[in-house]
Amino acid sequence: MVVSGLSVMPPQGHATKLRVFLIRDSDFSQMVANAEQWTVVFQPQAETHFRLFCFPYAGAGAVAYRTWGTALPQAEVCAIRLPGRETRLREEPYTRMEPLVAALTDALLPMMDAPFAFFGHSMGSVLSFEVARRLRQLGYPLPLHLFASAWPAPQIGRAFPPISTLPDTDFVKGIQQRYGGIPAAILAEPDLLQIFIPILRADLSVMETYRYAAEPPLPCSISAYGGDQDTATTPDTLSAWGEQTTDFWDTHFFQGGHFYLQSQQSVLLRQLHGDLDQVLQLNDL
Secondary structure, rough: OOOEEEEOOOOOHEEEEEEOOOOOOOHHHHHHHHHHHHHEEOOOOOOOOEEEEOOOOOOOOHHHHHHHHHHOOEEEEEOOOOOOOOHHHOOOOOOOHHHHHHHHHHHHHHHOOEEEEEEEOOOHHHHHHHHHHHHHHHOOOOOOOEEOOOOOOOHOOOOOOOOOOHHHHHHHHHHHHHEEEEEOOHHHHHHHHHHHHHHHHHHHHHOOOOOOEEEEEEOOOEEEEEEEEOOOOOOOHHHHHHHHHEEEEEEEEEEEOOOHHHHHHHHHHHHHHHHHHHHHOOOOO
């Protein structure tokens, strides 16, 4: 069935179109509401032929990908918004991977009417990987490509000892020493920091309690991206993503640390633009 005029948080009153397969009419309204809650399309397309779902890093919201749709016109960029942040601040954030993957997969199904790819940074890499595996388990179409950024392949295990239960001061210090990811504006405002810490703790708990379970490699192709100064990854731990697919493309390193996607955003988006063109060409899209 095709439903027109259902917005996925588009700006200035524009709307996208969603097509839903194998969903009963009685279930449709709730599923669309879930899709709107979990995703944001900052630059919606009049007709969507291909989507790129972008999964956030720990502590981040959909706004981390707010400009990507402009740089990647061949895709409708759908930014994932997890509970506990931005417009979902009053919701409890997830602290475990399995229920998060189950809820997110169900929420994304209404937007999987067109071919799609996944991009995940840091925590988002593992989250997107597990969503892809759940789609396979449920018999749904898989992403054409998965871009795994700034995190070791899941079979490698944790990059660092757990810190999510440390006292606030030690927790923040540990985050900054490892990743340097908390913005200076938040560090300078104690009230903002107290809002941010529980979100970050929850996301770190998702990653620290995650246990990889071996399954056959995914049939979708995978690329691994990383920062050449990132202490969370090495060339070997990034290239190990190749064990999770029957079609591993390559690893690509950018200048910078764990958050190279901010400092080198224009360079990253040029690379991603070219890789997406290749994905589309190989799939006759």
